[in-house]
Amino acid sequence: MAAWGEEQEMAVRTGRRPGQQDTRQEILDAARPLFAELGYARTSMRAVAREAGVDPALIHHYFGTKEGLFQATLELPIDPTAVLEGLPDGPVEELPARLLDRFLSVWDNPEVSPAMISVLRRALDDPQKAEPLRRNVVQQFIAEPLRQILHELDPSTADQRISLLVTQLMGVIMSRHLVGLEPVASLTTDQLRELLLPALAHHMFGDLS
Amino acid sequence: MAAWGEEQEMAVRTGRRPGQQDTRQEILDAARPLFAELGYARTSMRAVAREAGVDPALIHHYFGTKEGLFQATLELPIDPTAVLEGLPDGPVEELPARLLDRFLSVWDNPEVSPAMISVLRRALDDPQKAEPLRRNVVQQFIAEPLRQILHELDPSTADQRISLLVTQLMGVIMSRHLVGLEPVASLTTDQLRELLLPALAHHMFGDLS
Numbered sequence: 492m493a494a495w496g497e498e499q500e501m502a503v504r505t506g507r508r509p510g511q512q513d514t515r516q517e518i519l520d521a522a523r524p525l526f527a528e529l530g531y532a533r534t535s536m537r538a539v540a541r542e543a544g545v546d547p548a549l550i551h552h553y554f555g556t557k558e559g560l561f562q563a564t565l566e567l568p569i570d571p572t573a574v575l576e577g578l579p580d581g582p583v584e585e586l587p588a589r590l591l592d593r594f595l596s597v598w599d600n601p602e603v604s605p606a607m608i609s610v611l612r613r614a615l616d617d618p619q620k621a622e623p624l625r626r627n628v629v630q631q632f633i634a635e636p637l638r639q640i641l642h643e644l645d646p647s648t649a650d651q652r653i654s655l656l657v658t659q660l661m662g663v664i665m666s667r668h669l670v671g672l673e674p675v676a677s678l679t680t681d682q683l684r685e686l687l688l689p690a691l692a693h694h695m696f697g698d699l700s
Numbered sequence: 701m702a703a704w705g706e707e708q709e710m711a712v713r714t715g716r717r718p719g720q721q722d723t724r725q726e727i728l729d730a731a732r733p734l735f736a737e738l739g740y741a742r743t744s745m746r747a748v749a750r751e752a753g754v755d756p757a758l759i760h761h762y763f764g765t766k767e768g769l770f771q772a773t774l775e776l777p778i779d780p781t782a783v784l785e786g787l788p789d790g791p792v793e794e795l796p797a798r799l800l801d802r803f804l805s806v807w808d809n810p811e812v813s814p815a816m817i818s819v820l821r822r823a824l825d826d827p828q829k830a831e832p833l834r835r836n837v838v839q840q841f842i843a844e845p846l847r848q849i850l851h852e853l854d855p856s857t858a859d860q861r862i863s864l865l866v867t868q869l870m871g872v873i874m875s876r877h878l879v880g881l882e883p884v885a886s887l888t889t890d891q892l893r894e895l896l897l898p899a900l901a902h903h904m905f906g907d908l909s
Contacts, residue, residue, distance in 0.1 A: 612824065614879070615821065615824055615878055615879070629879070629881055630881075630882065634881075634882075650883050651895055653883075654875075654883055654884045654887075654895055655868075655895065655899050657871070657875060657881065657884070658868055658871030658872045658874075658875050658884060659864075659867055659868050659871055660871065661870075661871035661874045661875055661879075661881075662866070662867030662868055662869065662870035662871025662872070662874065663867045663871070665867075665870045665871065665874050666863075666866060666867050666870055669824055670823070670824070670838070670870075672838055672839075672843075672866065672870075673839065673843075674859050674862075674863055675863045675866070675867060678863075686860055686863055686864065689907065689908050689909055690864050690902075690903065693899075693902050693906065694899065697902065697906075698898065699898050700898055
C-alpha cells in the first residue's frame with residue numbers, strides 16, 4: 492500500500508496519467524453536489540467515496556483532509572480558514588481593521604486576486620457552482636466567524652451587521668475587479684483601506700437606526 | 701419619405717424582415733464601441749450613422765433619440781434617467797430614502813429586476829459589454845447625479861461617499877440576485893429597506909474618519 496501510494500504520488504508530481512486524472516476528477520464531481528446539498532459539515536469523506544465508487548483511502552491520497560477536498564472542489568487559490576484564522580483574537584475595536592486587512596490580503600493581492608476573480612466569474616456563470624461558493628465559502632468561512640464575534644457583541648443586531656459588512660465588501664470586489672467602476676477601481680490599496688475602514692467600523696459598531 | 705417611414709414602422713410592428721433587422725443591428729454594433737470609447741455626451745448620431753454607413757434619418761427612425769439609441773445598445777429594460785429624475789428635489793436629509801426607493805423600484809421589482817440581472821450577467825461575461833455599462837450607466841446616470849448632490853454638501857468627501865454608496869448597493873445586487881447570499885437574499889423588500897436606509901444615510905452624511 493505504501494509503495495502503491497508512492498507510485499501515485501510520483502505520478503501526480505510528474506504529470507498525471509489520464510486514468511489517475513479521471514479518478515481525481517470523478518471524486519471532485521461526486522463531492523461538489525454533496526457539499527452543495529448537505530453543506531460542509533454533513534458531507535463525509537465516506538459518502539463522497541461511495542458516490543464516486545472509489546476507496547476512501549484514495550480521497551485521502553489525493554486531497555489529504557476533507558477541507559483539502561472541499562477546497563479542491565472550489566478550485567480556490569487560497570485557504571479561507573487560514574486567511575480568517577485568529578480574526579477574533581485581539582482588541583474588539585480593532586476587529587474592523589483585522590477583517591479589512593485579511594480581505595485586502597486576498598482581493599488586493601496581485602498574486603491571489605486574479606485566481607479568486609476567476610473563481611467568482613465561474614460561480615456567477617454557473618448557478619451549480621455558485622451553490623457551494625455561497626453556502627460554504629462565504630457562509631461558513633466568512634459569515635460564520637463574523638457571526639460568532641458579532642453575536643457576542645449584540646445578538647439582536649448581528650445579522651444586520653453581517654449583511655452590511657458582506658454587501659459592502661462584495662460591492663468592492665464587484666466594482667473594483669468585475670466591473671471596473673471608478674473611482675473605486677483605481678484606488679491604491681492604501682486608499683481603499685482608508686475608505687473602507689470607517690465604513691466597516693460603522694457597520695460593526697455604529698447606530699443601525 | 702413619410703410613406704417610406706410608415707412602411708418601415710409597420711415592418712417593425714409586424715415583425716422585422718431580415719434586412720431591416722440587420723440594419724438595426726448594424727447601427728447598434730456601430731454605436732456600442734463609440735459610446736464606450738467617447739462616452740455618451742461626445743457620441744453623435746451623425747458619427748454613429750457614418751460608422752454604420754446609414755443615413756442618420758434611419759437611426760432616428762429606429763431609435764428616436766440618442767438616449768433611445770444608447771439604451772438600445774445596453775438592452776436595458778428601464779430608462780435610467782427616468783428612474784433618477786427628480787432625485788435631488790426635496791429635503792436633503794431625505795436623499796438616502798429617495799435614492800433607496802429608486803434603487804428598490806428597479807432591483808427589487810419582480811417586473812424589472814430579472815431583465816436587469818440578465819443585463820448585468822451579460823456585462824460580467826463580456827468585458828466589451830461591461831465597458832458601456834460601467835462608464836455610461838453607472839457613471840453618467842447614477843454616480844453623476846449623486847456626485848452633483850454630494851459635491852454641494854461637501855466637495856472634499858463627495859468621491860468617498862459615492863464610492864461607499866455605490867459599493868454598498870452593488871454588493872446588495874450581487875448578494876441578493878447573483879450569488880443568493882443569506883440573510884440578504886431572503887429579506888423582504890421592507891426588511892432590505894430598513895437594513896440599508898441607515899447605512900446609506902451614514903455613507904452620505906456620517907463621519908468618514
